[in-house]
Amino acid sequence: xxxxxxxxGLSPHDAEELLKIGTRMTxxxxxxxxxxxxxxxxxxxxxxxxxxxxxxxxxxxxxxxVLIEERQTGQALGWSALIPPNRFTLTASAPFxxxxxxxxxxxxxxxxxxxxxxxxxxxxxxxxxxxxxxQVFQAMWLREMQRxxxxxxxxxxxx
Amino acid sequence: MEMLLMGVTLxxxxxxxxxxxxxxxxxxxxxxxQNAGLEPLPEPEPSQFFAPSVTPMARPIVSxxxxxLQIERHVRMEQAAAESFMAMPTVEMLHMxxxxxxxx
Numbered sequence: 001x002x003x004x005x006x007x008x009g010l011s012p013h014d015a016e017e018l019l020k021i022g023t024r025m026t027x028x029x030x031x032x033x034x035x036x037x038x039x040x041x042x043x044x045x046x047x048x049x050x051x052x053x054x055x056x057x058x059x060x061x062x063x064x065x066v067l068i069e070e071r072q073t074g075q076a077l078g079w080s081a082l083i084p085p086n087r088f089t090l091t092a093s094a095p096f097x098x099x100x101x102x103x104x105x106x107x108x109x110x111x112x113x114x115x116x117x118x119x120x121x122x123x124x125x126x127x128x129x130x131x132x133x134x135q136v137f138q139a140m141w142l143r144e145m146q147r148x149x150x151x152x153x154x155x156x157x158x159x
Numbered sequence: 160m161e162m163l164l165m166g167v168t169l170x171x172x173x174x175x176x177x178x179x180x181x182x183x184x185x186x187x188x189x190x191x192x193q194n195a196g197l198e199p200l201p202e203p204e205p206s207q208f209f210a211p212s213v214t215p216m217a218r219p220i221v222s223x224x225x226x227x228l229q230i231e232r233h234v235r236m237e238q239a240a241a242e243s244f245m246a247m248p249t250v251e252m253l254h255m256x257x258x259x260x261x262x263x
Contacts, residue, residue, distance in 0.1 A: 059230075060223050067231045069238065132245075139241035139253060146254060147262060 001101070004045045005129060006076040009121045018118065021111055022101040027051075027094035033078075036091045040080035042102045046073050049098035053077065053090040065091060069133070079126050081105040233259040 001007075007015040024047065027033060033044065033051060044051075050072045054065035068090060071077045080088050082105065112119030221229070236257040244252040256262070 057230075059226060062223065064223070064227055066227070067234050070235075135245055136238060136241045139244045140237050142253065143237060143240065 001045070001047060001074075004074045004076065006043070006045060006122060006125050008125050008128075010118060014115070014118050014121075017115075018103075018111065018122070019101065021107050022103040025100050025102050027098045027100065029094065029097040031094045031097075033092040033094065033100065034088045036088060038088050040078060040086045040088045040105070042078060042104050043076060043081045043108060044078045044092075044103070045076050045101040046071050047099045047101050048073060049094065049096055051077060051092050051098055051100070052095050053092055055090060065093075076126075076129060079129060082108075082123075082126055229260050233257075233261045 001015075001019055004015075007018060010018065022045070034040070036055065050070050052067055053069040053071065055068050056063050057066040058064075059066070071092075077092055078088065080086060086105070112122060236259045240252075240255055240257050243255065
């Protein structure tokens, strides 16, 4: 667990201290951990299996939760809890069941304020997670835009 | 004379077996063409005056569940492609095609 991405760069002692403030939660198959738009009151670290992050999309007139990203063992999710307006921007669920470590925002904030050197490293890790997600989605968005442009050109050519 | 008749009989038998195998193989192809999970294609609509002049490509209409699986697969492939681009940021990597059924 000390290899979790949120804990990179922390000493084993500091990582252990941080893990102690969390509570382990077992999620049954199909459990929704949090929903899009709900208050983000906790950060989670996946300790077993994986979680799906989804967004609603209209598919043939029906609203369906479509997979956007997956979080595996050791990865964090729910970083919206650390950033205003503290609302989840995705829905997280455990399609195969999972286990997570839940770290309440207020407790984490108190811990990080009391230990600013730990707070700096953790927030740097959060920035890295957010930055990587941004870069991946920028590339994915551009790839889709390229297809839109190609489809548009093909439509114009056939008109 | 007997040898000649025997040769002709064997040739006819060979032709009959080949024809039978060909028909069986053709029938198999037709059957496997109608995949499970795919809904039957709708009847073509009568052409309208404002319809595009080109004939739209005939694509099988898949069920919502199959479509959702395809979307999921597409997202995974696109994410992998985007991560590969991050590991080696070049124009070629950015536009590297995937085998996603949604874009083919």
